Amino acid sequence: MSDVRKVGVVGAGMMGAEIALCFAASGFDVVIHETSLDLAKKGKERLGGILDKSIQKGKATPEEKTRFLESIALTDDFEGFEDADVVVEAVFEDFGTKKEVFSRLDTICKPQCIFATNTSSLPITLLATAVGPDRTGKFLGAHFFSPAFVMKLVEVIPALDTDEDSVAFMMDCCRKINKIPVRVKDVAGFAVNRLLHAMWVEACRLLEEGVATPEDIDNACRYGLGHPIGPFALMDLTSNDLNLRVQQILFDAYGERFRPRPVLKQLVDANHLGRKTGRGWHRYNK
Ligand SMILES: NC(=O)c1ccc[n+]([C@@H]2O[C@H](COP(=O)([O-])OP(=O)(O)OC[C@H]3O[C@@H](n4cnc5c(N)ncnc54)[C@H](O)[C@@H]3O)[C@@H](O)[C@H]2O)c1
Incomplete structure (x- = not known):
């Protein structure tokens, strides 16, 4: 070196x-x-x-x-x-x-x-x-x-x-x-994206089941798990269209556990892609 x-x-x-x-x-x-x-x-x-x-x-x-x-x-x-x-x-x-x-x-x-x-x-x-x-x-x-x-x-x-x-x-x-x-071995999603998307899929499920709002799930992760940013805020930062694409790749590789949730697909259909469009799971001043 x-x-x-x-x-x-x-x-x-x-x-x-x-x-x-x-x-x-x-x-x-x-x-x-x-x-x-x-x-x-x-x-x-x-x-x-x-x-x-x-x-x-x-x-x-x-x-x-x-x-x-x-x-x-x-x-x-x-x-x-x-x-x-x-x-x-x-x-x-x-x-x-x-x-x-x-x-x-x-x-x-x-x-x-x-x-x-x-x-x-x-x-x-x-x-x-x-x-x-x-x-x-x-x-x-x-x-x-x-x-x-x-x-x-x-x-x-x-x-x-x-x-x-x-x-x-x-x-x-x-x-x-x-x-x-x-x-890390050469597998789809390597290590970090597998961990991240497993959490994001579950966060979407919580939302679909009406268990908690995106704001409260973000707070749960920040103040209960010590994450610097909640899953919905992070998804908005990385862009929901990209998140959906990556999740599709993980689904193709690993099956059911990474199947993109309908709530994410709908958000992308509506072009609420996150910070870059001013609206995603949260709203932003562009
Ligand atoms: N954005 C992220 O959070 C992130 C995180 C980790 C890895 N990545 C990966 O990093 C790579 C780049 O992502 P990004 O977010 O910086 O994309 P980006 O679109 O911001 O930047 C890509 C750049 O590559 C340039 N480019 C395209 N074709 C080129 C060529 N033939 N020669 C030289 N430059 C060329 C483009 O002009 C552009 O400036 C991708 O493979 C992406 O998957 C992105």
């Missing part, structure tokens, strides 16, 4: 930009590739805002902000990826898009470079088919959580043919950026 100097990140959206910041804040040189330089700049500007808040809270200094941002280079043609030691991919959750990115990276990056995907729901073993046989051992999942600059957990997910050395490398890499890595 001491030989890691440069990190490539693909995608400067909600996850990619903050993953880049995690590495930059730990002293690594980072390069972000986006589909356009404008999008890459937008992502980096958002990081400036995040660091301004850290400065206000006394968690970072203006000098650190400058240093962190200066160590993040931007590209729209993979310039700088040729000497990256590890690449984290965080593009759209679409197999075709990710496959194209990894095939391209495979031709650009040096043979020793480790490839990590931040996919939430695609099988890592399937994505690993995007690279040639010499890279398969170096391909794995590194599932960060949102907001990535804040959340400590990373699920490290070996694919069927990932080398043990690559897993150890990625676990170490996560520790170097002050994350807590957990090793």
